[in-house]
Amino acid sequence: MIASRHASPSLSLGPYGTVSTMGRIAVDSVTVRYGDRLAVDGVSFTARAGDVVALVGPNGSGKSSLLRAAAGLLRCGGQVRCDGRIAFLPQDNGARAALTVMETVLLGRIRALGMRVPETEVAHAVSTLDRLGIADLAMRLVPELSGGQRQLVFLAQMLASEPAILLLDEPTSALDLRNQLSLLSLLRGLARGCGLLVIVVLHDLNAAARFADRMLVLCNGRLVADGPGGEVLTETMLANVYGIRAEIGRSNEGVPLVVPICPIGCGDDP
């Protein structure tokens, strides 16, 4: 259960570089059950402002459930304590509603909106769009945007609520390589520059190692590894968690690179 979810004090959403309130999240032996199935099994970790934490693991390992539990959207056992407002981005399953980008971002401020939208809220939404460099999309309809643009719009919606903690569920799954890189560097910029705490579910281990300060590896609902990419990504871990054989290389910048040796099903699995 959520012990406390403080609303952060009104903080200025200035340009890059302004440090907002310090977010902190402490997840303590959280368990999530769906009927008889234990999706998350006693996971504990803490993370603080300025961190980018990547949550990785095979399909069905409990990443999304853990993230939802942390966001307070799922009943769970154990305790989640957080300081600062949380913004949660669900997995992208498209958007069919013919709402404009502006309306979508305003929704991030839903508590401040009434039958009239105050001028300050309009200005706030516009400056949030400006900050992500997508103000030119403001009057476009969300279903007509590309996948990359859509994710930026929903990121703007999150930021409009002036969160201290960003939880994102596979934000890059529908993006091409370039958009993946730019979204992830944007998230890292938000953590470094604005002091946000970012927890992001990712499937791409190389991207996770490159952009996250820390990787949490889930397997069958349990936390099996926690640390920087260089420590977490080992041949043993990949064999145990993903059931693949892989070599761990290094990029020129020293970032670990996972190179699978043999795709599953090619005939000579160990």
Add this chain to the structure above:
Amino acid sequence: MAALSAAGAAARDGWRRLAARRAAMLAGGVAFLAVCVVLDAATGPAMLPPAVVARSVLGLGDDPMVNAIVWSIRLPVALMAVLVGAALGLTGAVMQTILNNPLASSYTLGVSAGAGFGAALVIVVGTALPLPEAQAIPLSAFLFAALACAAVWLLGGLRGATPETLVLAGIALMFLFQAALATLQFLASPEALQQIVFWLFGSLQRATWSKLGIVAAVLVVAVPMLMRDAWSLTALRFGDDRAAALGIGVRGVRFRGFVFVSVATGVAVAFVGTIGFVGLVAPHVARMLIGEDQRLMLPGAALTGAALLSVASVASKTISPGALFPIGIVTALIGVPFFAWLIIISRRSHW
């Protein structure tokens, strides 16, 4: 606040223009509706000049004869068309939003069928009731509309009140009530059968000032409560997940929407009978013209529904001079071509 870039300033101006355009559209809708009401009051067995009717409606009429016709006979009918049309437009809009389904309306999901069954029940067994039929029929229709709504909610709620389960429950209820209604029709005497059929066609002619007052009172209470959820309903258009992530109590919004649909459909259908097409189509028209922002889309759907029923009311009196076409039939006959035209001119792939 950081200074806006050129794109930011353009965005702000674009938003202002959009807001102004939408406000102008709503104002245009109100003006159009006013014209419809005057035309509706001018049409009848004795055609009156619209200008004279307009003066009378505004309280400036000096012909007692015209005043009597307008105020005691025609205006209640014309205003009933407006209120019922608005109520049906709103219920359709709310249903389509909370059920995330473009085919949802109180007609397609069993609420109207429930009301029809309630009315038919009184017509068939009416003599056994302590109330006079004129009061028992609307009351029973209202109660069965509420019952149908509650049944949809409970049945759909068994599996978590998701849009899918609620839609399925609604469809099931519609077939159930239609079968029950058909059974009553099968068992009814020829006179009762005729009365049932005419009730189901719908008619505005039963309108009186007191009935009008009841419908107005219900809407005056229910609509502001609905509008408080306007932004939450807008958020729901992106799906439950995204709405919940914004901190919206999705189940609560959906439940309150259901209560509104139950009450507004019940009171509308109770006094004029089942009118199908308005609730389905008015929200789509409003969405195409005004967009998805429910603060404006809901009033837009109400105006569209009101105008549609008002135009249908005029048409029902003019199609064959001297005879009154059932309003429920006329609504679809004039609404479908208009709707088809709107679908053709808009090239959207989403609804």
